[in-house]
Amino acid sequence: MSHRETRGVQLFDLLTLGRGPSHPGPRKEATAGRPIEALPPPAEVVLPLVQHLGDPAVPVVKKGELVRRGQKIAEAAGSGVPLHATINGKVKSIDKQAHPTLVQAQAIVLTSVAEAEATELEFPEDPAWRALGSEEMLARIREAGIVGLGGAAFPTFRKLRLPPGVTVDTLIINGAECEPYLTSDYRLMLAEPRAIVEGARLLARIVGVQRILIGVESDKRDAASALEVAAGEIAADGLDLQVRVVPARYPQGAEKQLVTALTGRVIPPRALPYAVHVVVQNVATAAAVHDAVRFRRPLLDRVVTVTGPGVVQPRNVRAPIGTLLADLVRFCGGLTDQATRVISGGPMMGRALPRLDVPLVKGMNGLVLLTGRGPFEEGYGPCIQCGRCLDACPLGLEPNQVSVRVEAGRATESAEFGALECYECGACAYVCPSQRPLVQFLQVAKSALRKQRENLAAVTR
Amino acid sequence: MSGTPAPRPPFVVTPGPHLRTSESTAGIMWWVNAALLPTTAWGVWVFGPPALEVILGAVAGAVGAEALANRLMKQRLTVKNGSAVCTGLLLALTLPPLVPWWAALIGGVFAILFGKMIFGGLGYNLFNPAMIGRAFMMASFPVAMTIGWSIPRAWYSRLEAITTATPLGVMREHDLQAALHLIGGPEGWFRLLIGLRPGSIGEVSVVLILLGALVLLARGIIRLYAPLGVFFGLALMTSFSGAAWLHMLSGGVWLAAFFMATDYVTAPVTRPGQLVFGVLIGLLTGLIRMWGGYPEGICFAILIANAMVPALDLWFRPGRVQTAGAPS
């Protein structure tokens, strides 16, 4: 149970005959049944030097240079990760390019070349891959350029390197893909359960835990059983690995919800999973870790769901990093006439993009093409205190109270209603009958409170 | 490869989340109005054209006042969202059928102007506007509000005098026996249930109110916490009187429990808050009916409980995710 309500309350909700707080449905029908299809190598890829949280990578190739798929083209700097060529090609330019989240950023542009000119690098299996020390594994993970593939894009090696004083007893593999429309993790679990399970075991060894919990939402039971089968096929090595089914309910896949659902532990407000002795990794990340440790294969492509009423043929696509979104859409039959909105990521927490000529980056797990002018097109009404947002909020915050305070220009009075703890899952804004942009209200409140806190700190200092 | 060739910029950029429920405030309000229709229709059928006049008067007053206030406050016209209609309708349904239509109109105007718009409109009012309107009418037109009861179906048979008293009024003035006599003996519970008794226009038919309430429950618009609280509180308070069932089935308990105690704006937001709010209404209703100065107390009970709502909202907060459960 990830949600706050006790059993008693749920029983009572049954009495009300009501549907309870409405949640965005899964809406995954369009792509759930479609296996992952590989995108043919595109004519051009744009590889931004920043696709992760951290310092930008430093290019090690020059314009006009010929590169092979898998070859490192930029070296990691500071806390960052390196970047690799994802197609065989020629460096067309190293300059500012459109970026899905940063608007514009330095990027290496490759144009593809014929098979004859360059061939893909080979990544043979390391026979000793099961016996590596954790430092070696961490180095390989970093070298492979792996970041969190669930959307956060936090460099994985950093997340695995525990801060001093932190002890961890459980590794959680997040297979709860709760965002509506998205099926990339789901299809990956079906297609490569072994890689995920092996990756999970490697991760467990790196952080030194015995217990691995893989959380899968209840609407993906087949994925859960695939993982279970895979786990059974792998020889036991003393690790306790369990696949657990959690209720399908947005936002089950959020770290805090999943940790609570699987372990019963509650991550304190504004804290990381470390606080409850847990490390969380996405299923796709686990698979990538497996590839990196076993084959020293860098992160070259990822599975992305291209879907929504705005695309003709929704698909799950394995595409090289750096592929232009336009190419992805074209692969999926192009846009329908009604398509008006492009969402990078899921429709709840993803962001709207103004254009399609931006590259697929490592953290992008979905591309949702929507119709209409967006939920807040008609303007919003006053808060009618219906309390739906309170029911929807997974953290028990009070978006209604925050929003009226922000509206009245008193954003700083909203701390006690949890503005600072919100991670913007959007569940409240989804249910609000007055169409209030609650996430944005919360953002305003958050920044006002932070500013106030800084000012206070400055004064006391 | 078909369809429009991509790319096709620029696309619409809106803040997230990019999906939204199809529910809207106006939709909810109109559903509530729709759910009130059965009992409204019954009221008109039982009490005849005077009841219709009262309903039209109250609704016209409420809607007119809202439009006027929109104008004065230079707001967008908010009449279409159905909340003014809802206030007017609820007010009318709690009025005696023989109240003059102009009194209902004034009540509707007061309810909207001073119960709602003076605070800035929908969402900001503290008291249930319909109940403010009714209390205002009780203060302003005491006689009409005390004697305006009509014998059910009498309008059609053109009896000489069609005014009468409500069961609760009779119980207050005489005793339980007289009240039982009025509703036709101990078997009268059936009449109370279907709504063949003197009373406010929309309060008489328990069955039809329940029908409307079921619609709202099924659509997830209301929850049962507050209504159950009301029934529990009233039952608790009247259980000593020996006429708890009469108290439960007469007066405006059902209408109030399902349509007023569940009003979003003027009820607490959390479930425990709603439950306590409902119990409070029930207790106060029983208190006023048995020891207070009015035969029917639900209107004032709701208003007094409304006054407690800001405090209840502070006391009953949603269960915040705390550090509890985390091993230290």
Added chain:
Amino acid sequence: MSLNVIQPKPRLSGRELVRIVLSMSVACLAGAAVLGLVYLGTDRYRRASAEAAERGAIHDMLGLEADARLLEVRQYLVPGARRVVYRAAPLGATSGTAHEVTFTLDGALAGERDVPVAVPVGKELTPLGRMFVAARAGQPAGFVVQGETRGYKATIRLFVAMKPDFEIVDMRVIELQDDPGLGAEVAQPWFREQYVGRTAEEIARLDVTRDPMPEDWKQALVALARRAPDGPARHRDLLQRERTRPIYAVTGATISSRAVTEGVRKTVDHFRRRWWLLAPHLEGSL
């Protein structure tokens, strides 16, 4: 401004302290002097106007001429002794004699004496009530009695004025907390005028009806309440028609109307029984 009082104070010098004390004392003394003077100047008027108001009301209710004698009879209980004392003296008198008559609770005469008005009644006596007797040529010309009853919301106090044969000549509600526009209407002239002209026997059997009051009768009652000399004559037909009918309740306030009727009935009844005992002993005082 009151905040000034709590500001921390520096230590006072002896001289200053004397000045402060002096300042306060002068203020208090001067204030006391002014108040004393005002009290002496106004108290006489206050008493006089209170008495005049009472006398005026009684005169008005009984329709007396200005020179009519008014006897005030106060009733006391002697606690523990099962006795009641009636003390009769001219209204507002400060000198002269008062006549005291004592009865047992069962109505037997227990004593009778004259005492100077200036002598106050014993502190142990519990006051029970007051009644006023108007006298003309040594004969009672009318009574005004205070009564009370339980209204819809709180106690209603009323004055009932009667002829010597206990026929009601006027009724006034002097204290009432019922709902304005509803129960409070019992104080209106048209309602109270309904009691006027009914005999004690009729009052004893008086009932209240919820029938609507005929409009002509209501208008007549309002007119009659003004006490125009030719009123009864002008409305003779209506009076004849309505006197035998019950009291028309105030619309929507049947309980208050019944309460007032009950109060009038009780007041008349109690007074009759007391007067029956008392009258022979008060002949000298009238």
Added chain:
Amino acid sequence: MSRARAWLTAALAALSLAAGTARAAEVRVLSARVVAPSELRLRFSAPLPRADAENFRLTHAQAPDIPIPVSRVRLADGNRVVLTFEQRLMPAEHYRLELADPPLAHDVRPAAWALLLSVMIAAAFINNFVFTRYLGLCIFFGVSKKRDTAIGMGIVFTLVMIFTAMVSWSLDTFVLRPLQLGFFQILVFIGVVASVVQFLDTMLRKTHPVLHRKWGIYLMLITTNCIILAVPLLNAQASNGPLDSLALAIGSGAGFALALFLMSCARERLEYARVPQPFQGLPIAFALAGLFALAFMGFSGLDFFR
């Protein structure tokens, strides 16, 4: 040994029998309760020798010379008697019951605590100082903006009110009235208020400086407030006894504190409302108080002795 015990037992039995008969001879009224509309329910310590209507004489305390006719006597069981009268009886009022045989008298009236409670409830709800008497409005509107302030004020207020009411009552009863100095009433009462406030202020400052810092400001606001003065004045006007005065003070204080608390919660919410400009500030607070007053109308006529 056993014989001795037998004697003892017999003696004890005889003794208790004697005591029992003696007690039986002396019948007492254990309880007497008026039940609306016209019943008097009596419970005696022993069965009554006579249960005919003539044996009972009930009078209203204000008319001890006029017995209320008994219409029916019902023996519920041995010690219980229910009298029905021809007139309505009021549970809240004071009657006197006399019996011819055995000769005894009993005062029938509600318990003192019930009357005091009803005084308190009346002062707090029915005649709430703020909502029906308009007293203390300055402070009411002044300190009801913030909930914490309102709570602090409510508590301090109630305490001071009880204190001043009792001191004023003593002065009024033992000094002003006997000396016929009624015209000093206002001066004395406001002096009492000022002294009590000053006294509490000094006490608090000396004993609980922290509390003083928190509540001192409220204390000072109280001096110029009418509500605190109104309680002694009302007590003097109604010639209340010490308990009635205390009950009135507690009830008024609690009613004021409640009003303050509810109003402050409501006003905190109103801070974020879009009140039309001309109504911003005090006008909306007055309108809100008006709506509260409208709601409190529901308490009017509340009477637990009904």
Added chain:
Amino acid sequence: MSTVIHPGPAPGARQLILNGIFAENPVFRLALSLCPAVAVTTTVLNGLLLGVAVLFVQVLSSVTVTLAKRLIHPRVRIPVYTVIIAVWVSAIDMSLAAFAPALYAQVGLYVKLIVAFAIIISRLEVFASRQPLVPTFFDGLGMGLGFLLALLMIGAFRELLGSGSFAGIPLVPGKPLLFFALPAGGFFSIALLMALFNWIERRNQGGRAGPAKSAGGHGV
């Protein structure tokens, strides 16, 4: 305390009186001491009686203070002011009881409570204790008249709406909106009149943004 302290020489009598009636009307603008005053204003006559009582107390206290200001030690001036006000209130109270008993019976308690009206003592503090006799007299008169007028307005409004009469003379049959004669209606009457004052002021300021001064001008 929002009351403006007048610097320099005192303004003329006319201005002082008008100041009390409009610019610093004790009820509508300063929002002070309106406490119980509004309670009894269900009719014009009640308003008149209470208003006159306040007028007298204000003028007499102001004059007393300004005459006796040399005698009053500054350290105890507040208690002395209180005594002065209490004396005059008692005097007025007794006079009304003696000479207008019928009206006094309805407003008696509230006449006594004038002693706690903040406005009176504040005028003593900010004006009477610093200014000579004549301006003090007119300031007191202005304040008292302002209060009187406010009470008359509220009384008239409530009597007209609540009882359909003016000064006891029935204008319409029946009672139009009895609500306004009740306590709740009293609050609403004041709210409406205050809002009206605010609205007029905003119009006169020509849209200059000034949120109702009375809102901020509260004495606490």
